[in-house]
Amino acid sequence: MTRFALARHPEPMTTAAPSPRDARPEDIEQLLPLWASLFDQEPPLLDTWVDHARAWFGRTVGARETARFPVVDIDGRIVACAIGTLETGVPNPQSPRGRAARLSNVVTLPEHRGRGFGAALVDVVIEWARSIDADRVDLSATPQGQRIYERAGFRLTSAPRMKLPLENS
Numbered sequence: 001m002t003r004f005a006l007a008r009h010p011e012p013m014t015t016a017a018p019s020p021r022d023a024r025p026e027d028i029e030q031l032l033p034l035w036a037s038l039f040d041q042e043p044p045l046l047d048t049w050v051d052h053a054r055a056w057f058g059r060t061v062g063a064r065e066t067a068r069f070p071v072v073d074i075d076g077r078i079v080a081c082a083i084g085t086l087e088t089g090v091p092n093p094q095s096p097r098g099r100a101a102r103l104s105n106v107v108t109l110p111e112h113r114g115r116g117f118g119a120a121l122v123d124v125v126i127e128w129a130r131s132i133d134a135d136r137v138d139l140s141a142t143p144q145g146q147r148i149y150e151r152a153g154f155r156l157t158s159a160p161r162m163k164l165p166l167e168n169s
Contacts, residue, residue, distance in 0.1 A: 017117070027071060035053065070120075080109065080118060087100045099134045100138050101138070102138050106121060
């Protein structure tokens with residue numbers, strides 16, 4: 001008769017995952033590389049978009065009625081972030097108040113993925129959208145990120161997203 005025994009392993013140390021906090025103006029230098037990683041850019045970040053992003057963030061970071069920037073900070077290092085912005089337009093049947101929140105730039109450093117940070121950030125933006133009376137939350141998802149959004153209740157729509165890049169004059 002073969003006997004099996006359970007190996008005794010020490011209990012894993014469990015620490016509560018850090019709660020998202022609001023980004024602060026001084027966080028911009030940590031946020032830029034995270035945002036750049038969404039476009040496969042690595043430091044040094046020398047493109048003109050960086051200057052525009054710094055200026056935009058400085059103007060927008062404290063405007064809670066029109067933007068929300070939750071981040072996950074571990075020991076002073078931002079390891080995950082998201083952006084929620086308010087877009088206004090003409091009211092219509094799908095947006096009776098003409099207020100849609102846009103969720104974007106949801107990113108977690110690779111070594112911190114799988115710990116629920118992305119989902120927590122998405123939840124913060126959804127709750128913020130509710131608090132400002134947005135009609136809905138829109139986003140563009142990569143195939144890799146689609147599952148996290150579906151779990152939060154997002155559904156694919158029949159309308160494809162299209163873009164027309166405009167050259168600077």
